[in-house]
Amino acid sequence: MKILLVGEYSRLHNSLKEALITLGHDVFIIGTGDNFKKYDVDYSLYPSFCCNYWFIKKIKNLVYLITKTDLENLEKGIRFYFFLSKLKDYDVVQLINSNAIETYPVFSRFLLKKLFLQNKKIFLLVCGEETPIVEYLLKNKMRYSILSPLFESKKLKKKYRYTLKYIKKNYRKTFNFVKTKASGIITSDLDYKIPMQEMGFKTTFIPNPINTDRIALQPLNISHKIIIFLGINESSSIKKGIVFFEKALEIIQEKYPEKVEVIITKNIPYNKYIKLYDRSHILLDQIYGYDQGYNALEAMSKGKVVFTGAEREFIEHYNLNERVCINALPDVNSIVKELSFLIENPNEIIAIGKRARLFIEKEHDYIAIAKNYLNYWESFSYS
Structure with a gap:
């Protein structure tokens, strides 16, 4: 055709x-x-x-x-x-x-x-x-x-x-x-x-x-600091609840100064954006979602742990028993709690990242x- x-x-x-x-x-x-x-x-x-x-x-x-x-x-x-x-x-x-x-x-x-x-x-x-x-x-x-x-x-x-x-x-x-x-x-x-x-x-x-041939799985290696990435599109930041992520990151950086590195970008071209977030273990995507948008899915395909929409409607639709991403709520304390758990349990980052890739291969190929x-x-x- x-x-x-x-x-x-x-x-x-x-x-x-x-x-x-x-x-x-x-x-x-x-x-x-x-x-x-x-x-x-x-x-x-x-x-x-x-x-x-x-x-x-x-x-x-x-x-x-x-x-x-x-x-x-x-x-x-x-x-x-x-x-x-x-x-x-x-x-x-x-x-x-x-x-x-x-x-x-x-x-x-x-x-x-x-x-x-x-x-x-x-x-x-x-x-x-x-x-x-x-x-x-x-x-x-x-x-x-x-x-x-x-x-x-x-x-x-x-x-x-x-x-x-x-x-x-x-x-x-x-x-x-x-x-x-x-x-x-x-x-x-x-x-x-x-x-x-x-x-x-x-x-x-x-x-x-999601082009799982073009986007290769990047096995997560946590040898030193856990890298958290937040890419901001200023025209949509309010609709995505970015302010909750920004406030949570301030707390996390103060709480774990020796354990985390934070990368924040604003309004950069897609190709440059990808190169920067490739270094990360955790990607902060959006708050006000029930399912994942395209940006989150691409990151999940690479094996990143993504904070995004993963509400019960999503879990029930795909019949999931384990987390493939983190449901990001409009609550700073909730985000801090989830990030703290991952920072203190890095093996869970690796496990969620692997499940994320498998989910993409099964449902989004x-x-x-x-x-x-x-x-x-x-x-x-x-x-």
Whole structure:
């Protein structure tokens, strides 16, 4: 098959592409590369004109100040438009999000309409923020969620503007347009499966694909200090509960000055990020999750002990009897307690790391996951 994957925010589409190519398919990705993360894409929508020249940046900022028009968003849409002639006759087109082009909603619908007309089957992947996800989380029915900080302080509303945009009329209209055109909707983990079901959507759950051939197990060797890694994306740090990790690390460094080394990074490209966390034994990922996101899964594949979402819903879904990662709660004392146990029992770090890798191989192997995608796509007839 000839397959087009639109958007890339985590390496999910890249891993899926790698598996599909191994299985003999032609696969292309179009997207921005997610700004500073610089993920690989075949057709780049990165707004280099607006971002790479200081004088254009000044003009862009002035235009936004006067008109509230973001020239970066316009450039992404214009770039997509000029790629349209190459984006035709695909058997499958999958959007990573209804806002996968990352331009203005009206422009996005115009472009998507053209894209859909010149291709066959359309699918929507829900693996992050999306209109029904945000609508459900705003009901505040879950034990906690990425919106928990907002419920505690309305002053944070400005920090959530990229999340809350999905419930605006124009973005909701775009989601509804994609929903009506899509043959099916896929969810990638329980953090999206549960809200979509609660909102009445029929979805198919296919776990994140992890390239276990590319990501080798790194047997943990604890000869001296235990290395703890925290990689911060400042644009999403509040939603991920990073402040709990930061406070816990202050306590841990004071408590175990001779036993731990802490590495903290901010807003660095994916390739540099990986090289830094490769040294670590423990990775602090996120707080407000019930299941693991892509970053956590890649680290688990390397045999790291990851503090992330691992709630009872996750344990029950995969029928686990032993911990493959640490359930990170929005509680500093809980995080300190878990870290202290691992620091004082380094053999447990090694044991959890081994189980983490085995879990990834069993539940997230990229070839097996790609076959699930293929079976799902092929279950729909051409329109």
